[in-house]
Amino acid sequence: MGSRAPATGLGRDLAVVAAIATAILLLPLGTQSGAALHAVILTLLATVLGQGWNILGGFGGQFSFGNALFFGVGAYAAAVLQMRLGINAWIALPLAAAAGAAVGALVGALAFRYGLKGSYFALVTLAFAEVFRILANMLPFTGGGVGLMLPLDTRAAAMQFASRVGYLYLIGAFAVAGFLLHVWLRHSRFGAWLVAIRDNEAAAAALGVDAFRVKLAAIVLCGALTATSGLFYVQYLHYIDPNIAFGPAFSVEALLGPIVGGMGTVFGPLVGAIVLHALSESTRNLVADVPGVSLALYGAVLIVMVRYMPGGIMGLLRRR
Amino acid sequence: MVRRPRSSRRSFLKQSAALAAAGSPLGFPGLALAQPAPVKIAVIHPVTGPLAYSGQLCRLGARIAIDEINAAGGIKALGGAKLEPIYADAPSPQAGTAEVEKANEAGAAAVVGAYASAICLATTQAAAKHSLPHLVDVGVADQIVERGLTNVFRFGPGYRKTTSDAVKYLHTLNTLAGNRAKSVLIVHEESLFGTGTANLLSQELPKLGFEVKEVIKHANPTRDFANIVLRIKTVNPDIVIPANYYNEYALLVRTMRQQGVKPMAIFSVLGGAASSFKFVAEFPDIANGIIDVNHWYNPSSKAAAALRRKVEGMKDQYFTYEVFLNYESVYLLADALERAKSARRDAIIAALASSTWNGHFMPYGPTQFVNGQNAGAEPLTMQVRDKDIKVVLPSHLAQAAPVFPWKG
Numbered sequence: 001m002g003s004r005a006p007a008t009g010l011g012r013d014l015a016v017v018a019a020i021a022t023a024i025l026l027l028p029l030g031t032q033s034g035a036a037l038h039a040v041i042l043t044l045l046a047t048v049l050g051q052g053w054n055i056l057g058g059f060g061g062q063f064s065f066g067n068a069l070f071f072g073v074g075a076y077a078a079a080v081l082q083m084r085l086g087i088n089a090w091i092a093l094p095l096a097a098a099a100g101a102a103v104g105a106l107v108g109a110l111a112f113r114y115g116l117k118g119s120y121f122a123l124v125t126l127a128f129a130e131v132f133r134i135l136a137n138m139l140p141f142t143g144g145g146v147g148l149m150l151p152l153d154t155r156a157a158a159m160q161f162a163s164r165v166g167y168l169y170l171i172g173a174f175a176v177a178g179f180l181l182h183v184w185l186r187h188s189r190f191g192a193w194l195v196a197i198r199d200n201e202a203a204a205a206a207l208g209v210d211a212f213r214v215k216l217a218a219i220v221l222c223g224a225l226t227a228t229s230g231l232f233y234v235q236y237l238h239y240i241d242p243n244i245a246f247g248p249a250f251s252v253e254a255l256l257g258p259i260v261g262g263m264g265t266v267f268g269p270l271v272g273a274i275v276l277h278a279l280s281e282s283t284r285n286l287v288a289d290v291p292g293v294s295l296a297l298y299g300a301v302l303i304v305m306v307r308y309m310p311g312g313i314m315g316l317l318r319r320r
Numbered sequence: 321m322v323r324r325p326r327s328s329r330r331s332f333l334k335q336s337a338a339l340a341a342a343g344s345p346l347g348f349p350g351l352a353l354a355q356p357a358p359v360k361i362a363v364i365h366p367v368t369g370p371l372a373y374s375g376q377l378c379r380l381g382a383r384i385a386i387d388e389i390n391a392a393g394g395i396k397a398l399g400g401a402k403l404e405p406i407y408a409d410a411p412s413p414q415a416g417t418a419e420v421e422k423a424n425e426a427g428a429a430a431v432v433g434a435y436a437s438a439i440c441l442a443t444t445q446a447a448a449k450h451s452l453p454h455l456v457d458v459g460v461a462d463q464i465v466e467r468g469l470t471n472v473f474r475f476g477p478g479y480r481k482t483t484s485d486a487v488k489y490l491h492t493l494n495t496l497a498g499n500r501a502k503s504v505l506i507v508h509e510e511s512l513f514g515t516g517t518a519n520l521l522s523q524e525l526p527k528l529g530f531e532v533k534e535v536i537k538h539a540n541p542t543r544d545f546a547n548i549v550l551r552i553k554t555v556n557p558d559i560v561i562p563a564n565y566y567n568e569y570a571l572l573v574r575t576m577r578q579q580g581v582k583p584m585a586i587f588s589v590l591g592g593a594a595s596s597f598k599f600v601a602e603f604p605d606i607a608n609g610i611i612d613v614n615h616w617y618n619p620s621s622k623a624a625a626a627l628r629r630k631v632e633g634m635k636d637q638y639f640t641y642e643v644f645l646n647y648e649s650v651y652l653l654a655d656a657l658e659r660a661k662s663a664r665r666d667a668i669i670a671a672l673a674s675s676t677w678n679g680h681f682m683p684y685g686p687t688q689f690v691n692g693q694n695a696g697a698e699p700l701t702m703q704v705r706d707k708d709i710k711v712v713l714p715s716h717l718a719q720a721a722p723v724f725p726w727k728g
Contacts (some may be wrong), residue, residue, distance in 0.1 A: 035421035042414055073593050095460070137510050137537070145515030145537065149441065162449070237413050239441050243540075249412070284409065293667060295368055 010187045015267055017179045024172035030163045037164040043277045044171040050257030050269030051178035052226030057210035058216045059185055061198030065122040066129030067226055067254035070100045072245030074227025078234045079148040089159035100227025101220045108219035112212050126247035147241030159235045167236050174228050194218055247270040262314025271313050358404035359663045362423030364433035369411030371436055374642050378435050381646030389654050397661040410434050413442035420446035423626040429663040432649050437461035437512050444472045453668045455649045465692040473672045473689055475649050476615050477697040483520040486589045486613035489701045489713045491528045493724045501584050503531040505557035509540050509564040517589050531556050542568050545575040558584045577606050584725035586610040595702055607704040609726035615641035616700040619711045619719050621681035647717040648680045
């Protein structure tokens, strides 16, 4: 599964990633507003979640409805390693990613070995997330239903920052790593195999693509990247419980961004996250005093977007 | 051609004198006696999402208090400055953080909120970054006030206090009844609130001679309690202790009634329904006799009775702990503003830290904050009696003698 020579557009993709990285780095010069920085941080968190989903769902065509599974594993791994075993957060970062990858390998091995596809695969991922939610509720080392509360220790050495700028750079680094992974997928042989499986698995297999191994590698990458977003959540908000970690909210957020932004594209998850957060904020500000109306408005706009932009915003831009 | 008006030093002086007179109290009193700048208060609750019902009741309580304070002339020490609420929706911890950041930039002097413990943990922490005073209205997790955040103040009691008082009151009830109850069964929802309460009860009740026969956890939401109630029937405990939210509480006790499960008592801790006039109104027969240890007001307070009438006079509203804890939190903040004589955040924090406010209708005595927790805050024990809720313990506040075991 080695990389091949760069295809067309590699330089352009890397230039866009560099531009995004520069924009994140320079953002604090433009604004010190806590609200603005928090909004950008949440948007980048949604981007990383979406990137994880996009590897498997967008490039590989394996739709997961339970990516909160990997998010939760990363979050709990980070919290448990720090609180129960006294492991530093920076060391917990690769371990949390490895835990997400391992769970991805487990789910993938079981699901793909038995040829689960489409809605069956989606239901299996949903079921795994639910199983992990119940396990997190039961097991003492996860704190059960009480959850885990990361002690406040605002030092960069503990991956906690007094200023939001530190968190911006941390999640920005995760997002840039996710973009580079996407660029590699788009321009590598492995990515081509993955897209071939998405488009026609039987045809890809006939051409010699080992569909099982490729899909397994994709879900491992998806698990690892999504787990880093879980770790970030714990470092940023300092509290996790089974419903937050493995509940449906993050599963939905993970798939909504790439679907709106453009599945199987490098920048779709970012575009989707920006549009969804902007939409959410503007509807909330528009009808702030009437609870619930903003959600209805958000839903209505979302339906219209999905109806008239089946290829997402990136698809719309490409058509023009 | 436009004619330029003729101007001279004399006419200029005349015009200036006229303008000065206009600016004087005799000229335009409204301009001269400008209103003092309003004091912005962020009122942050989960008014959408799964906790929307409670969140909206919280907002209602804060709104009533703000309207009353403004109608009574605002903050006197600040020249009658009005309280200007910034209402915000925080259905999740990350949304809570966002709303605190917005409130900070909007110039809020303080935050009141944010109902659920998980959301309060996020909002208090975000407020701490800006030294923004944060009054916790409900959030009972003790960690909220145990993280050394000097900007955080909680008026009501936390878990540990409520649960230890509940154990004490249950022991008192049982002693008065000749120690007839020997065993309990705890049914709790699976999040921080229910699990935390169940854990503390499981540790403390055996020390007082109660056998905890079983602890049953259920998901949120749960819409079918048939199996759980069958289990209760099999275990046959003397007392059933539910710790869950309104819908699950109501469904549990309704199913118990349907299946004819009648323990000596249903004894709730921070129950989602037994201290709720809504529950009593909706299920008067089932509610009768249920005991609950929860946030409650001094039953002899005329101010509390007046507020209850006011709330019950509103369409579809009930006088719940969400309403009165938020109402009192806003008044506590107003008292701090009066004593601080300033809307500066550090001054408000200092005023709250040294607060000895006694103008409330809760049974707490004068406020005294120790590491942000009001030391005098305590829960009361109520029992539903004849379509009303009566305080039964402690005895100095009791409106009726407790009936235990209940002859339902």
